[in-house]
Amino acid sequence: MRERAGTALSGACGQICKVGSLEFFSALPATLCGHRRQERMAGNTNAPKTSYDTVEYPGFSYPDTHPDRLAVMAALHGLQPAPVATCRVLEIGCSEGANLIPMAYELPAAEFTGFDLAGLPIARGQQRIGELGLTNIRLFQGDLMEAETAPESGGLGEYDYIIVHGVYAWVPEPVRDRLLALCSAHLARNGVAFVSYNALPGSHMRNMIREAIVWRAEHAAGNAMGPEEQAAAGLDLLGLLIRTRPEEDPYRRLTEEQLTKLRKRSPKVLFHDELSPVYAPVSVAAFVQHARRHGLEYLSESVLPVPNDPSFRPELMEALREIAGDDTVALEQMLDFARMRMYRETLLVHAEQPVQRDLAGDVLREMRFASQATPAAGEREGVCAYNLPGGLKVGCDQAPAIGVMERLMTAWPRTLGYEEMRQTAAEDGLRSEAHVQRLLQQMAIARMIELHVYEPAVADVVSEKPKATAVSRQEARVHPHAANLWHGTVQLDDMRVRGLLQMLDGTRDHGELLAQLCVEFPEMGDEELKLGLEANLTRLLRAALLES
Template sequence: MPDSYDSVPYTSFAYGYTHPDALGVLGRLFGLAPAPPTACRVLELGCATGGNLIPMAELLPDSEFVGIDRSRVQVDRGRALIGELGLTNVRLEHGDILRVDPQTIGSFDYVVCHGVLSWVPRQVQDRLLGLTAAVLRPRGLAFISYNVYPGWHMREVVRDMMLFHLRRFEGPQKQLEQARGLVDFVASSVKQRAAEDDPYALLLAKELDTIKGMSDAYLFHEHLERDNSPLYFHEFIDRLRGVPLRYVCDTDLHLMVARDMPDEVRETLARVADDQVSMEQYLDFVRNRQFRTSVLCRTEAAPVRRIEPGRVESLRFTLPGGPTSTPASLEPGVELGFLSASGARISSPEPLTKAALIELGERWPATLDFDTLLEAAAARVREAGVAPNGDGGDNGEPEPEPDRERLAADLIECLLRKAVLARVWEPPLATELGDKPRVSAFNRIAADREGWVATLHHNRSKLAAPLQRLVPLLDGTRDRAQLIAEVTALVNTKQMSIRTQDGAPIEDGPELEAACAEFLDEQLAKLLDLPVLLS
């Protein structure tokens, strides 16, 4: 029987939370000692074309990456790309999870299984968990994502409608057309007869908007596949009792805690939740969660639930954001707010913490190790004429040492609110524009063929049309003048359009070269900030 992923290939992207660096951060926070991302073995079950593994492998040449997927079409495409890039530390294998031999593939420091568990039969789910346990090294970490209730109860209503309707139609393209048409028909029909605040009408309208934004491949495999089996979080934890694996944490730390909830909600949760699993299950109820990304370790490992301040001292930090007001006061007791690019907000009255967050924001996209950050923050506070800890240092008294533990505790709070990013490894990113800008070979190809890049924090970033043309040119051989000439040629041959602030296209004349130069500078600044440019 042909595989559905052969007939409708699934575009494979980079996912930051699957990177060994991101998983390594979480392991360290919970008292484990995972392998460094620069020297590890990574297995991805359900790797598709390798869009997640290959950019990891390119930047981590001393680590080894193995992907397994049941779709020969996707594996062959990924192998072709690996060959084109000349990478020797990554390989993709065509195979069925039920038939993979743990002895043959060996053991791994990290096992990634993204977008597979909910979309396969129970027999395969059990084998997936068993295989993960069989190949995971003693200090290893596994990442598994899956659909969850209660959020998927609402989505199942629409899925069931589509599956009922599609019984009469054959072929992926026809089924996709009919699925979109059905949801549109039902949503508009209900809207005509229902009250404006009717819950059913609102549900269908929301799902219709979601489906409209889905690619054909995502809609087909997310909603129209034969197997899609969500479960409750506590049921997933029960499944782990049959294998030597245990739950460590969610990749989204802020979803494990109730920091964003009103006081009365937090108080009630504290009363009714008797352990971390029940706390997270109640939070899923409150948030109507639809999808989970869980980190697991071997049963004999011993994750420590309470994150101690000392554990962050081995990490690096960065902040894609900054203070919400200027001038930014470092005076003790004066709250200063910060806004991250993730939308997270946090505030602090502590001079040292405020100075540290300002430093991180100004140094983005670079990361700073804890000691360097502490030193830089203390220097900022001293320059402002404030004691590092908001006390002492006057009337001739010796200036106190900066409070390491206080800063560490505040950085933990920032992590729990998704306000800062933590890393173990600093990728080779550029912090300023060089003479000959360069992006990775993978990104040059991905931009040209698929219109996206993997940022150096391993997140997918979709590119606007002009950047899809520019990024493939950034191989480190062209200086600014040569890039301006290339952009001008693209405009002259109608392969790129540059417009004035009023929206009018600039096609020729003396202003074209100046416009191309301005365009180039703007686009390179965007790539530096993503970050995508290599050092």
């Protein structure tokens, strides 16, 4: 999976980056790294349990797969995507539906279908759906190679958005081919398919590390280790070996960086990600070539490039364009060599779609804007700095951008429309509409603002009887995290916040909530709980967990 971006309920500074005329200092990463995979999606569904039946793979909501995100990227490239509120979505390799079920809850007029080879995760997902009373989603156990004809599939049908997250690079070649054939056959004329995969050249490094972990697991004494123990033993061996190299050795530094990331992941995730029988990372050029054989074409990635991406270096881009000409994929491949890119989230459309390679500015008039930023201390005099989700920090010194940020930070977790952005920028001296659109594009690239084409039913104030989403309350009962109304993952490390969330069914006022907290947490003083109640309700509001 991709490193998940979440909001923690429990600042870094970086280089100066310039995007167009707007200058930022930024701690945003230059490359993306991912590590999610799925069980092999082909095989006899009556066969013995898959490894995903034996060892559970943690499921989360992935914002980059949401129809809102896919529709934004399609619109920015001149296409007319299906309306998010009433769209049809298919997820191939959906596991227990942790990504799909929150979407179905958020979008009651849309339709969702998901299937997976592993039966037990599907059963867990079906139980969740039943508890929530959702009627716009169905999950079924199915073999990718036979999904269209499986009785449970209902014939599949046509979909506006297809999601294939963490499957492509982890299955044999015939399954990869069938996967793209399925996408092509069932994607609507103006549909968008999301396919994530581990990419080259960056994954060469990961493969070297993976080989050591796999070797250790295969040579476990007496093969007595359990799956999670095998993964841990592989990391221990890797750490032992790398310490034999000099501290200044580049290979040691690279390996230690990867090892640090691996140790932050759970043993269950390590088992599935690092000990799988198939690992086939692919270059973007090879992936798009494969997609084209099935009548699909490259649209873009699921997110805009970050500000310090090589694509924003004019001297480099001039040289690369001389080599690539009008070949967008060749340009992306050369940039991946510069990025040492390890992971991609590629969007595909039907080949006949008229993709516009230069981002369309006029389409911003139809979009909505949001920002999760909070104020931070500036690094230079006259610069306003902002903390962004994930511990990132950006700043700028231009009045129109600062005015836009102040409006959006006040409005969060709601969005504002284009006209409000235009008027705010005009008040600070930016009156040309073309310049306003350029500014908004630059701010989106800098991750200061988000672009949306729809807004969920998210609360903007804490009501007398606050109500959290049923899907988040359901998740909080069994996990220290929950999906919010913007399809992000909110970490619930504070037990009081997690307990409070579960109480917010819309039937209790603040006094009744306090009384229930005193019962649930008797070890804490009544005054302490009283002081914390309003603050924690505000935190849940800001985390987009409360419904309007």
